Amino acid sequence: MIITSAKPFEEILDMLKGEDDIFIVGCNVCAAKLKTGGEPEVLNMCRNLEKSGKHVVGWALPTASCSIRSFESLVEKNDKINEASCILVMGCGSGVSAIASVVDLPVYGSNNTISLGGSTGGELLLNLCVMCGDCTISKYGGLCPKAQCPKALLNGPCGGAVNGMCEVNREKNCVWSLIYDHLKKINRLDLLYITHAPLEHGVN
Ligand code: SF4
Ligand code: SF4
Incomplete structure (x- = not known):
């Protein structure tokens, strides 16, 4: 949506x-x-x-x-x-x-x-995807840091989260905490050892 x-x-x-x-x-x-x-x-x-x-x-x-x-x-x-x-x-x-x-x-x-978002249980989910044109969400177990981390960190977390909440927006979960929890649950913490190259923001 x-x-x-x-x-x-x-x-x-x-x-x-x-x-x-x-x-x-x-x-x-x-x-x-x-x-x-x-x-x-x-x-x-x-x-x-x-x-x-x-x-x-x-x-x-x-x-x-x-x-x-x-x-x-x-x-x-x-x-x-x-x-x-x-x-x-x-x-x-x-x-x-x-x-x-x-x-x-x-x-x-x-x-x-x-943005592209969704809704669940009456809650509106914003910024699930910012339509970047080069989808790498599979590398993070299906949660997108480009869209959901205010710093768009590809190699997070930033270290500022408190009790799993984002330091930029204290009302929001740190997506990197969610990514960690999710990867742990599916036994894919190995994905966190991959270092992702910086994004190319140039326009062709
Ligand atoms: S990487 Fe994130 S922002 Fe880019 S297309 Fe995939 S879900 Fe959307
Ligand atoms: S606390 Fe988490 S979601 Fe917030 S800016 Fe840092 S890495 Fe990104």
Whole structure:
């Protein structure tokens, strides 16, 4: 699941300065689960924009905003989009990009895209993966330090953990403690003897 958080409404309003006739596209998958772009949030956004003097021409809630492949598929959901002068997407960055590639209008995003995460037992898990493009998670028994260690240490731990809690964020387990516990449980502590080379952060 792509993790998003809603931008403050004032920021969205500022982004839409000079725009009117707004069409809103929500996302009925990840953003709906996170309450950043499902039907209640879209309707709330319509109301708040209208209250702020904006004109919302209509809205649509595709299954996933990132799955939109044509303008016609948006028209099928609500042909009011033909009256729009801009689109506000309440999904993740991929949803914004997918829609911007099929419409000839300015496209804005109402959310910040944070990471790939999940949820379990009602708890939202952030930063399970930061989509680095070179997955080495298997070398750590299936827990990713690039995503879950605030220092992104590939050869951890840093030594600052207290009682298994991270020194940067005391409310979070040190992922290196979790990696150790997990590798011990599966009898693969040998993986900790591997030294990982520094990451290449250059752009080709
Ligand atoms: S190494 Fe970590 S951040 Fe990179 S793709 Fe794998 S899980 Fe995601
Ligand atoms: S305490 Fe653990 S998770 Fe926190 S910065 Fe150090 S190694 Fe990373």
